[in-house]
Amino acid sequence: xxxxxxxxxxRLRRRVTDLVSEIDPSALDLTAPATPEWRVRDVMAxxxxxxxxxxxxRLDGLxxxxxxxxxxxxxxxxxxxxxxxxxxxxxPGFEQMLAAGxxxxxxxxxxxxxxxxxxxxxxxxxxGARDTDAMDQSWEWFLAVRSGAGAPAMRFITEQGxxxxxxxxxxxxxxAPRFELMxxxxxxxxxxxxxxxxxxxxxxxxxxxxxxxxxIRTESLGE
Numbered sequence: 001x002x003x004x005x006x007x008x009x010x011r012l013r014r015r016v017t018d019l020v021s022e023i024d025p026s027a028l029d030l031t032a033p034a035t036p037e038w039r040v041r042d043v044m045a046x047x048x049x050x051x052x053x054x055x056x057x058r059l060d061g062l063x064x065x066x067x068x069x070x071x072x073x074x075x076x077x078x079x080x081x082x083x084x085x086x087x088x089x090x091x092p093g094f095e096q097m098l099a100a101g102x103x104x105x106x107x108x109x110x111x112x113x114x115x116x117x118x119x120x121x122x123x124x125x126x127x128g129a130r131d132t133d134a135m136d137q138s139w140e141w142f143l144a145v146r147s148g149a150g151a152p153a154m155r156f157i158t159e160q161g162x163x164x165x166x167x168x169x170x171x172x173x174x175x176a177p178r179f180e181l182m183x184x185x186x187x188x189x190x191x192x193x194x195x196x197x198x199x200x201x202x203x204x205x206x207x208x209x210x211x212x213x214x215x216i217r218t219e220s221l222g223e
Contacts, residue, residue: 005106006099008114008134013047013091015129018086023124028080032123032187033221035116038064038072040123041083043116045075048087063108082194085144104148107220114138115186118179122223124136130179136160139178140209142185154207156181157198158161172207173200187214188221 020028020040028041034044049071053059061067073082074088098106114134121127129135143156143165151168157175164170173199174181184194185208194216195203 002079002106003099005110006095008137010095012113012134028123030123032119034119043120044083045072048083052091055090055093111138111141172204185210186209190217190220
């Protein structure tokens, strides 16, 4: 599976690079509303920075707010063409590490990258790539992590079918598009949006949030 994660990440890297190269340069300075005040170029700087830091062993504070903020700050004034070059330099090594790493870590890396691909797509009004292999594997990782962490069991019903994630008897069922559920789990949806999904017997919103890093939005992204 980790080799599949590496290949999916490679395709995602190409997809995001192509997307950013095609947009009007002025769009690079648009704020990506789903992120902590990052511009589009800052989201890409973070994605490039993850590959750079991991390959070069800068792992102190891995995945913390300070770690990601430093990636953005170091590249705040870096031209986007340089970001492309840096990702091309460090991306292949990162992919080799994904291919060799444990599923728990490689899945997390892919899940984060998928999340930020769609943060960029939302910011520049270029939706798409919602049925990629990266999305498939990120969803499977999300379900597996919930179960591995001993989270209460939930039944998910999406256009991809039905899946149970967690431990024990199923407490609640939620039905919605897979993309919606993944965006909700990463703090990209409001309470009203999440409760509008089909829940049985009743909404249990906090069971859907994917960990303490994420919170429920107060304003809709309109995505």
